[in-house]
Structures are given as C-alpha cells and as structure tokens.
Amino acid sequence: MTKRYNVAVIGTGDMGNRHIxxxxxxxxxxxxxTDVDTARAERVAAAFNIPSIYRDYTVAVADPAVDIVSICLPLAFHAPVTISAAENGKHILCEKPLARSFREAAEMEAAVTAASVQFGLGLQRNLAEGVGLLRRLAAEGAFGHPMVFNSDLLQEVRPKRAMHDRHGNNGPLTDAGCHYYMLWQTVFRSKPKSVYAQGRILATGRPEVAHLNQLAIDTAVVTVEFESGDVATMTVSWGLAAGNQMRGRPDRIFGPSGGAEGNVNGDMTLYRGELVEIVNLEPKDLHQVEFAMFIDALEAGTAPPSGFTSGKEMLALTLAIFESIDTGVVVPVAYEQG
Ligand SMILES: NC(=O)c1ccc[n+]([C@@H]2O[C@H](COP(=O)([O-])OP(=O)(O)OC[C@H]3O[C@@H](n4cnc5c(N)ncnc54)[C@H](O)[C@@H]3O)[C@@H](O)[C@H]2O)c1
Incomplete structure (x- = not known):
C-alpha cells in the first residue's frame, strides 16, 4: 500500500459500521x-474514535482532506450522494443496489465520468472464494450443460422497516436480489435473457409495517433464463411470521454431469458422478477484500471489481422481474433503456 487514504463514511447503520x-x-x-440520526452517528464516532461528525452529507463530501466517500445509505440516496461526491472530486464506493432507475444510473455515471473519479459498487459477496470456484468448475464443464442454479432466501419481516417500503429499499427483489443476480451471471458467464416471476405481499396487515403507505413485494418466485440456456431460480421471502425459524436452503447448482451446494463464503459440497467432496473455504471479510481491490484499482487506474456495468445489469434484471410480476408474462431483459 502506498498511501493511507482518508475516507468519509456516509450512513452509520449496519453497512456504515462494516465500512468503517x-x-x-x-x-x-x-x-x-455522517448520519441524519445524530445520536447514532455520535455513538458510532465514539466507538471508532472518529474525529468529525456531520448531519449533512454535502458538508462531509466537501472536506478537502477526504479522498474516498463510502456511501452506506438507503437506495434513494445513492444517486444524489454519488453526484455530490463526484462534483467534489472524490472517489466513491457505494453500497448496492446502484440506483432505482436507468435515469438515476445515467446521472451518476455522467457525474463520475466528468470528474474522472473511480466508482465501485458494493457487491462484495461476489468476491467470495466459492463464487470463483463455481465459475471455474462450470467453465471446465464439471456440471455439464445446461445448468440450473437455485437460490433461496427466507426471513421474517425485516427489523428495518424501510426495507419493506415500496418507495424505500423496495423489498428483497431490489435490495437483496442483486447479490444473487450477480452470482448467477458470474457462474454461468452469461447474461439473463428473460424472466418470469410471481410476487406476493405476505406482510399485509402486519403492525410492524402499518406506517408505510405502500408495501413492497416481499415474497416471490423468480425464474431466469440465461443467454447460455442455463436457468436460475430464486424463492425469496421477507414475510415470514415473527419468530418463524424457517430459513432458506443453501445455494445449489447442478447439471447433467455434477453439482455443488453450500455457502459460497464457507463450506461447499461437490458432487461428481458418485463422488462427494467437501471443500472447506475459509470465510473472509469480503468488505476488506472489496476495499483492498478498490484501492488497487484506484492506484493502477483500472476498473474496480464492480461498478456501473454490473450495477446496470442488476437493475435491468430487477426491472424485468417487476414487469413480469405486473404483467404475468415472460419479460425479456432490456439492457439499453432510455
Ligand atoms: N453489501 C451488502 O452485503 C449489504 C448488506 C446490507 C445492506 N446493504 C446496502 O447498504 C445500504 C445501507 O443499508 P443499511 O443496512 O446500512 O441501512 P441502515 O438503515 O442500517 O443504515 C442507513 C443509515 O443511513 C441514515 N440515513 C438515511 N438517510 C440519510 C441521509 N439523507 N443522510 C445521512 N444519513 C442518512 C439512517 O439514519 C441510517 O442510520 C443499502 O443500500 C443496502 O441495500 C448492503
């Protein structure tokens, strides 16, 4: 490492703490x-011994000492804070998802390009060793072709109620889905072609979310066809009853020649013919991996592991999923949008 960079962390919730x-x-x-919740920002600053606390991100990003702005805010703020940071000449590491619309994404990208700064998107889970292993095995034909990837995510109504706000983080298909969308296309080495999805709201009438004007779809079954002919499915719910201990099954991929299942940042089981092999993958702090790669890219003038390209691809699939839920038909994934 050649330089100690100065970072301004915007948002002191779960991700803010992880970024710090x-x-x-x-x-x-x-x-x-920086946080609009001043008490929270003060607690976090005290815990990490951080010298400056702000309520207004425009003040934080204007500090001439700051090199990198780390954005850990709800989705609606990714665009305005990215644009403000770029206009102040700062490099940006923004939490996923990229943006709510292609228009927002284009405005962010234009500001970043005009300022000639680096932009990284927080898709750190894709840097897990297991993802690389599955990608390599798939490319070598270990699973055969076509492949099927099943992902599963089941949780109670989220403690962070903004996650259920249609106009906030917009439920799991927007907020959490992008990790899975990125995983599938990385392993298949192919892009989604079309999608069919059914969505439901299980949290209707629940007192925890009664204050929200419009609930996001919290439960869905999604089937994605890739250009390669491979298929991914996701069963997702953030609508389980309080205290329900049911959880999603491990990720699993299979084809005519073999398969694998497990935790891509933990242990995986590989199936080849009659052989069963457990692969122990040492869990890593993927934020540290991601930030180190971001700094390497910044110093080398190359692209960080994820940025606008990945973010817009995830957005394209997300929008197609919602369109399929709305229309009840298979929807082609549109990458070029006005
Ligand atoms: N990469 C991952 O694995 C991962 C995991 C969880 C969340 N996320 C993403 O990280 C982002 C933040 O999620 P979180 O879980 O940390 O949320 P959070 O609710 O825990 O924290 C968000 C913080 O932002 C503050 N805030 C909101 N608006 C603000 C504003 N205008 N100015 C300053 N502060 C403001 C809130 O007061 C809160 O403290 C989301 O985009 C989410 O999708 C990523």
Missing part, C-alpha cells in the same frame, strides 16, 4: 461519519 471497520482493517483513515 473494513477501511480501518486494511489501513486507511475514516475521518468522518
């Missing part, structure tokens, strides 16, 4: 935290 810890663990300085 991650940047520090790889040797950089977090010089300020």
């Amino acid at each position: 810890a991650g940047w520090r663990a790889i040797g950089h300085n977090v010089v300020s935290v």
Whole structure:
C-alpha cells in the first residue's frame, strides 16, 4: 500500500459500521461519519474514535482532506450522494443496489465520468472464494450443460422497516436480489435473457409495517433464463411470521454431469458422478477484500471489481422481474433503456 487514504463514511447503520471497520482493517483513515440520526452517528464516532461528525452529507463530501466517500445509505440516496461526491472530486464506493432507475444510473455515471473519479459498487459477496470456484468448475464443464442454479432466501419481516417500503429499499427483489443476480451471471458467464416471476405481499396487515403507505413485494418466485440456456431460480421471502425459524436452503447448482451446494463464503459440497467432496473455504471479510481491490484499482487506474456495468445489469434484471410480476408474462431483459 502506498498511501493511507482518508475516507468519509456516509450512513452509520449496519453497512456504515462494516465500512468503517473494513477501511480501518486494511489501513486507511475514516475521518468522518455522517448520519441524519445524530445520536447514532455520535455513538458510532465514539466507538471508532472518529474525529468529525456531520448531519449533512454535502458538508462531509466537501472536506478537502477526504479522498474516498463510502456511501452506506438507503437506495434513494445513492444517486444524489454519488453526484455530490463526484462534483467534489472524490472517489466513491457505494453500497448496492446502484440506483432505482436507468435515469438515476445515467446521472451518476455522467457525474463520475466528468470528474474522472473511480466508482465501485458494493457487491462484495461476489468476491467470495466459492463464487470463483463455481465459475471455474462450470467453465471446465464439471456440471455439464445446461445448468440450473437455485437460490433461496427466507426471513421474517425485516427489523428495518424501510426495507419493506415500496418507495424505500423496495423489498428483497431490489435490495437483496442483486447479490444473487450477480452470482448467477458470474457462474454461468452469461447474461439473463428473460424472466418470469410471481410476487406476493405476505406482510399485509402486519403492525410492524402499518406506517408505510405502500408495501413492497416481499415474497416471490423468480425464474431466469440465461443467454447460455442455463436457468436460475430464486424463492425469496421477507414475510415470514415473527419468530418463524424457517430459513432458506443453501445455494445449489447442478447439471447433467455434477453439482455443488453450500455457502459460497464457507463450506461447499461437490458432487461428481458418485463422488462427494467437501471443500472447506475459509470465510473472509469480503468488505476488506472489496476495499483492498478498490484501492488497487484506484492506484493502477483500472476498473474496480464492480461498478456501473454490473450495477446496470442488476437493475435491468430487477426491472424485468417487476414487469413480469405486473404483467404475468415472460419479460425479456432490456439492457439499453432510455
Ligand atoms: N453489501 C451488502 O452485503 C449489504 C448488506 C446490507 C445492506 N446493504 C446496502 O447498504 C445500504 C445501507 O443499508 P443499511 O443496512 O446500512 O441501512 P441502515 O438503515 O442500517 O443504515 C442507513 C443509515 O443511513 C441514515 N440515513 C438515511 N438517510 C440519510 C441521509 N439523507 N443522510 C445521512 N444519513 C442518512 C439512517 O439514519 C441510517 O442510520 C443499502 O443500500 C443496502 O441495500 C448492503
């Protein structure tokens, strides 16, 4: 590492805490935290001994000492904070998902390009060793062709109620789905071609979300066909009853020659013919991996692991999923949008 970079972390919720810890663990300085919840920002600043606290992100990103702005805010703020940071000449590491619309994504990209700064998107889960392993095995034909990838995510109504707000993080298909969408296309080495999805709202009438004007779809079954002919499916719900202990099954991929299942940042079981092999993958702090790669890219002037291209691809699939839910038909994934 040639330089200790100064980072402003915007948002001090779950991801804000992870970003602070991650940047520090790889040797950089977090010089300020910003949150509209001042009490929370003060608690976090005290816990990590961070010198400056702001309520207004425009003040934080204008600090001449800041090199990198780490955006850990709800989705609606990804575009305005990215644009403000770029206009102040700062490099940006923004949490996923990229944006709510292609228009927002285009405005963000234009600001970043005009300022000649780096932009990284927080799809750290895709950097897990298991993802690389599955991609390599798939490319070598270990599973055969076509392949089927099943992902499963079941949870109770989320404690963070904004996750259920149609106009906030918009439920799991927008907020959490992008990790899976990225995983599938990485392993298949192919892009989604079309999607069919059914969506439901299980949280209707639940007191925890009664204050929200419009609930997001919290439960869905999604089937995605890839250009390669491979297929991915996801069963997702954030609508289980309070206290329900049921959880999603491990990720699983199979084809005519073999399969694998498990946790891509943990242990995986490989199936080849009659052979069963357990592969122990040492879990890593993927935020640290992601930030280190971001710094390497910044210093080399190359692209970070994920950015606008990945973010717009995830957005294209997300929008197609919602369109299929609305229309009840198979929807082609449209990558070029006005
Ligand atoms: N990469 C991952 O694995 C991962 C995991 C969880 C969440 N996320 C993403 O991270 C982002 C943040 O999620 P989170 O779980 O940390 O949310 P959170 O609710 O825990 O924290 C968000 C914080 O932002 C603050 N905030 C909201 N609007 C603000 C504004 N205008 N200015 C300043 N502060 C503001 C809130 O007060 C809150 O403290 C989301 O985009 C989410 O999708 C990524």
